[in-house]
Amino acid sequence: MSTVKQCEWCGSGTVNFIYRFIIEPEYTLYLRSRMISYHDHQRQNVVLDDGREFEYSFLQPNDTAIQVTEAIPHIFCSESCVDNFLEHHSVITNKSIHEKTPIYSFKQEGYFVPLIVEPREVSHREYICSQCGISFPNISKLFRAFLIKNVEEIPGNLNDGPTYRSDIILSDMSKENPNGTFYHLNFNQPMAPIDKMVKFCSNECSFDFSVRNNCMVMFKDNIMKGASAIISPFTKKINIGLRNRYTIRPHKLR
Numbered sequence: 001m002s003t004v005k006q007c008e009w010c011g012s013g014t015v016n017f018i019y020r021f022i023i024e025p026e027y028t029l030y031l032r033s034r035m036i037s038y039h040d041h042q043r044q045n046v047v048l049d050d051g052r053e054f055e056y057s058f059l060q061p062n063d064t065a066i067q068v069t070e071a072i073p074h075i076f077c078s079e080s081c082v083d084n085f086l087e088h089h090s091v092i093t094n095k096s097i098h099e100k101t102p103i104y105s106f107k108q109e110g111y112f113v114p115l116i117v118e119p120r121e122v123s124h125r126e127y128i129c130s131q132c133g134i135s136f137p138n139i140s141k142l143f144r145a146f147l148i149k150n151v152e153e154i155p156g157n158l159n160d161g162p163t164y165r166s167d168i169i170l171s172d173m174s175k176e177n178p179n180g181t182f183y184h185l186n187f188n189q190p191m192a193p194i195d196k197m198v199k200f201c202s203n204e205c206s207f208d209f210s211v212r213n214n215c216m217v218m219f220k221d222n223i224m225k226g227a228s229a230i231i232s233p234f235t236k237k238i239n240i241g242l243r244n245r246y247t248i249r250p251h252k253l254r
């Protein structure tokens with residue numbers, strides 16, 4: 001039986017969804033740089049004139065190599081949506097950058113410049129989803145689930161802000177919709193994940209798990225530029241309040 005999943009980028013629902021790994025490189029090496037004195041193809045590293053050594057994970061077109069430490073699987077509706085995502089985050093780099101530096105890190109400079117790879121292009125593992133039991137490709141996405149101790153839903157206004165503190169505060173308010181609800185979530189302290197190695201094939205399954213087990217699911221999200229993101233039993237209600245087409249868009253943890 002095929003299930004409909006929503007595209008994490010545009011929100012369209014489809015049974016023909018695709019998985020793509022979104023990667024944020026640690027750094028890019030410019031292999032044409034004169035400041036690189038040695039390039040060991042076998043060991044996949046380069047040595048600079050000043051003696052520093054840098055490894056890389058794979059070669060890229062146009063004489064560059066990138067170092068990758070994690071790859072997060074995400075769901076898209078189509079190849080054109082993948083292209084649109086990449087275009088949205090693309091940057092124009094100076095063609096002669098290799099004359100100025102042998103290495104550059106967009107990440108360290110605060111820019112999110114992702115790459116996308118298909119699961120068949122990289123070695124990965126298939127994991128079984130803790131919610132639906134279906135397998136999905138993963139490399140380094142980790143999930144943690146925390147039981148919610150209590151919740152209070154308090155009507156409020158965006159400009160006034162919440163009237164009191166709690167461990168996590170979510171809201172369905174935006175500039176267009178300044179009146180809505182603050183969701184005050186509290187957890188047992190110190191916050192410890194529930195004793196279970198949970199993994200989810202999709203945000204849909206994280207959401208269903210959070211409703212069924214009254215918990216919050218936390219993970220790293222590369223659609224959200226590498227932020228820590230959460231899904232709670234209120235996620236759908238909140239996205240509907242925000243008029244988001246993608247009704248299970250995770251919330252960025254601040």
Ligand SMILES: [Zn+2]
Pocket residue numbers: 007008009010011012076077078081
């Ligand atoms: Zn899409």
Ligand SMILES: [Zn+2]
Pocket residue numbers: 129130131132133134200201202205
């Ligand atoms: Zn699932």
